[in-house]
Amino acid sequence: MSDHHDHDHDRTFQPDHPEPTSAAARVGLALRELLLEAGFYTAEEERAMIAKMQGAGPENGAHLAARAWTEEDFKTRLLEDGTETIRELGFELAPTEFTVLENTDRVHNVIVCTLCSCYPRALLGMSPAWYKSRAYRSRVVREPRSVLAEFGVRLDETVEVRVHDSTAELRYMVLPQRPRGTEGWSESALAAIVTRDSLIGTQRQLKV
Amino acid sequence: MPRFHVGQRVRIAARTPPVHHRVPAYAKGRLGVIERICGRHGQPERFIRGDGRPPTRLYRVRLALAELWPGYRGQAADKLELEVFEHWLEQA
Numbered sequence: 347m348s349d350h351h352d353h354d355h356d357r358t359f360q361p362d363h364p365e366p367t368s369a370a371a372r373v374g375l376a377l378r379e380l381l382l383e384a385g386f387y388t389a390e391e392e393r394a395m396i397a398k399m400q401g402a403g404p405e406n407g408a409h410l411a412a413r414a415w416t417e418e419d420f421k422t423r424l425l426e427d428g429t430e431t432i433r434e435l436g437f438e439l440a441p442t443e444f445t446v447l448e449n450t451d452r453v454h455n456v457i458v459c460t461l462c463s464c465y466p467r468a469l470l471g472m473s474p475a476w477y478k479s480r481a482y483r484s485r486v487v488r489e490p491r492s493v494l495a496e497f498g499v500r501l502d503e504t505v506e507v508r509v510h511d512s513t514a515e516l517r518y519m520v521l522p523q524r525p526r527g528t529e530g531w532s533e534s535a536l537a538a539i540v541t542r543d544s545l546i547g548t549q550r551q552l553k554v
Numbered sequence: 555m556p557r558f559h560v561g562q563r564v565r566i567a568a569r570t571p572p573v574h575h576r577v578p579a580y581a582k583g584r585l586g587v588i589e590r591i592c593g594r595h596g597q598p599e600r601f602i603r604g605d606g607r608p609p610t611r612l613y614r615v616r617l618a619l620a621e622l623w624p625g626y627r628g629q630a631a632d633k634l635e636l637e638v639f640e641h642w643l644e645q646a
């Protein structure tokens with residue numbers, strides 16, 4: 347038996363976490379310290395808020411999708427007035443408007459925020475790093491079919507692509523298509539197969 | 555009352571004020587169609603020196619990707635939709 351390493355240091359190099367160097371980053375740090383010092387909130391509250399935000403996943407959005415699949419009335423209301431429909435369920439995105447976009451056999455929706463990184467965090471949790479990347483933001487509005495193909499979504503010519511750029515006060519979620527073979531499933535069983543990427547639109551077919 | 559109606563042809567203004575504004579460069583000067591009428595919201599340009607007032611009507615505008623990008627390699631039906639405030643829209 348050889349006793350060589352099971353990983354290659356050249357390949358697993360971790361760059362150091364960058365120190366804040368820009369003026370804006372330093373102002374941000376100074377502001378945080380002043381807010382803590384003045385007692386606006388405590389370091390413990392801040393830590394708990396970060397943990398809560400980082401721990402949130404797409405479960406809320408997945409449940410919305412599952413319920414829309416099982417209750418036609420709910421789906422109609424969700425598509426017509428997403429903001430009010432989720433408010434009734436206790437989700438508040440104000441002042442932004444929540445907008446749900448339905449995938450069909452003929453339409454595929456995908457969301458982006460070219461100007462920054464707008465994302466309905468209350469429903470989908472933290473956005474993936476690639477959603478905030480310059481490459482995704484600039485390319486998906488220009489060559490959506492190529493970008494989608496890189497995610498494994500290959501669309502034929504009968505499917506229309508709709509790219510939704512979250513430029514101002516709307517926040518979007520895609521309602522994926524309910525997969526075949528899930529007839530009679532419970533809402534929670536359906537929610538379990540809904541993925542984050544399918545709610546963004548970078549996945550089209552859900553695995554059953 | 556909203557100034558524009560669903561289905562109306564509009565042009566997105568081609569200007570670049572020296573303040574924060576939520577209109578991406580690729581959409582400036584482009585023709586599109588009102589996809590839906592949204593609520594009224596504060597103007598991004600006015601938040602820097604105030605509260606964004608007056609609340610201004612927001613619309614979703616639908617553009618054809620093939621018109622937006624020369625040499626677009628996709629289908630003629632492919633669309634891009636974005637949100638544009640009323641003061642950035644002109645009748646076309």
